[in-house]
Amino acid sequence: MTRIAVIGGGKIGEALVSGLLENGFATKDLVVAEKFDERREELAREYAIRVTDSTPDAVEGADVIVVAVKPNDVDAVVTALAAAAGDSADEQIIVSLAAGIPTVRYETKLPAGSPVVRVMPNTPMLVGEGASVMAAGRYVKQQHLDTVREILAAVGTVSVVPESQIDAVTAVSGSGPAYFFLVAEAMIDAGVALGLTRAVATDLVVQTMTGSAAMLAKSGDNAADLRAAVTSPGGTTAAAIRELERGGVRTAFYEALEAAKRRSAQLGAVADQPSAAS
Ligand SMILES: NC(=O)C1=CN([C@@H]2O[C@H](COP(=O)(O)OP(=O)(O)OC[C@H]3O[C@@H](n4cnc5c(N)ncnc54)[C@H](OP(=O)(O)O)[C@@H]3O)[C@@H](O)[C@H]2O)C=CC1
Numbered sequence: 577m578t579r580i581a582v583i584g585g586g587k588i589g590e591a592l593v594s595g596l597l598e599n600g601f602a603t604k605d606l607v608v609a610e611k612f613d614e615r616r617e618e619l620a621r622e623y624a625i626r627v628t629d630s631t632p633d634a635v636e637g638a639d640v641i642v643v644a645v646k647p648n649d650v651d652a653v654v655t656a657l658a659a660a661a662g663d664s665a666d667e668q669i670i671v672s673l674a675a676g677i678p679t680v681r682y683e684t685k686l687p688a689g690s691p692v693v694r695v696m697p698n699t700p701m702l703v704g705e706g707a708s709v710m711a712a713g714r715y716v717k718q719q720h721l722d723t724v725r726e727i728l729a730a731v732g733t734v735s736v737v738p739e740s741q742i743d744a745v746t747a748v749s750g751s752g753p754a755y756f757f758l759v760a761e762a763m764i765d766a767g768v769a770l771g772l773t774r775a776v777a778t779d780l781v782v783q784t785m786t787g788s789a790a791m792l793a794k795s796g797d798n799a800a801d802l803r804a805a806v807t808s809p810g811g812t813t814a815a816a817i818r819e820l821e822r823g824g825v826r827t828a829f830y831e832a833l834e835a836a837k838r839r840s841a842q843l844g845a846v847a848d849q850p851s852a853a854s
Pocket residue numbers: 583584585586587588589609610611612615631644645646647649652653673674675676696697698699750751
């Protein structure tokens with residue numbers, strides 16, 4: 577089995593570990609490096625995996641190294657990986673989950689030829705329903721992508737795009753769960769305002785979201801047609817949609833996703849980085 581070291585045991589690191597363990601990966605094949613003492617204890621207790629405070633310790637003997645720290649912490653991790661790389665005889669695949677950080681940022685510091693796969697995952701991988709999108713770095717071969725795909729496929733769908741599209745992917749599916757949670761939160765509050773108990777409103781919203789997503793995935797109809805099918809002439813849905821359109825919901829989504837994509841690009845833009853060609 578592939579041995580995986582996860583650097584950063586925060587929200588997305590935990591979602592990955594938890595999803596992998598739920599889906600057939602063995603505790604002995606997973607190790608997490610995490611800076612924060614309490615968090616280390618929490619992860620070790622919850623998942624019975626090895627958790628260390630040292631990146632060099634975690635990556636020793638790993639086939640795949642997943643970097644799951646905040647974008648600002650990536651450079652420090654890459655420096656540690658570069659120092660540790662000399663100790664490893666075997667090729668290790670680096671998988672970067674950090675929003676915005678380009679593969680070249682790793683490649684310029686790691687030993688020449690290091691395979692770096694940039695991945696944008698999302699938190700539903702915690703329940704095996706993630707959407708992960710991979711982009712290959714300069715030295716990545718098909719066999720590296722196959723290995724990473726096998727890991728991510730245990731926790732959801734996996735697709736591949738050119739790295740130039742990863743900021744857009746981040747705006748759609750990386751941040752996407754937050755948009756749906758926001759809509760759910762607003763609908764639940766609105767249901768409560770109409771007199772439903774919070775428990776009833778929550779159950780109804782969750783099931784309506786689940787059912788709607790299942791219809792989109794399985795019916796073969798597109799979103800516009802499915803929405804039209806709910807909207808009876810002169811009925812309740814038409815009255816509601818008119819208010820949503822008046823509130824600018826559609827424009828708000830265009831603007832929101834543009835802002836997310838822009839922010840992703842900003843996170844990766846560091847003025848003094850060498851160019852990909854150097
Ligand atoms: N959350 C999400 O939905 C998604 C996140 N991502 C990406 O995943 C990355 C992590 O995000 P998220 O999990 O939300 O962030 P978190 O802050 O929850 O987790 C990062 C963890 O890494 C720890 N850490 C920092 N530096 C090191 C280090 N050198 N060695 C070991 N551990 C370290 C942090 O500790 P401390 O807090 O003490 O610094 C923290 O516990 C980000 O780059 C983000 O862009 C991608 C897709 C979705």
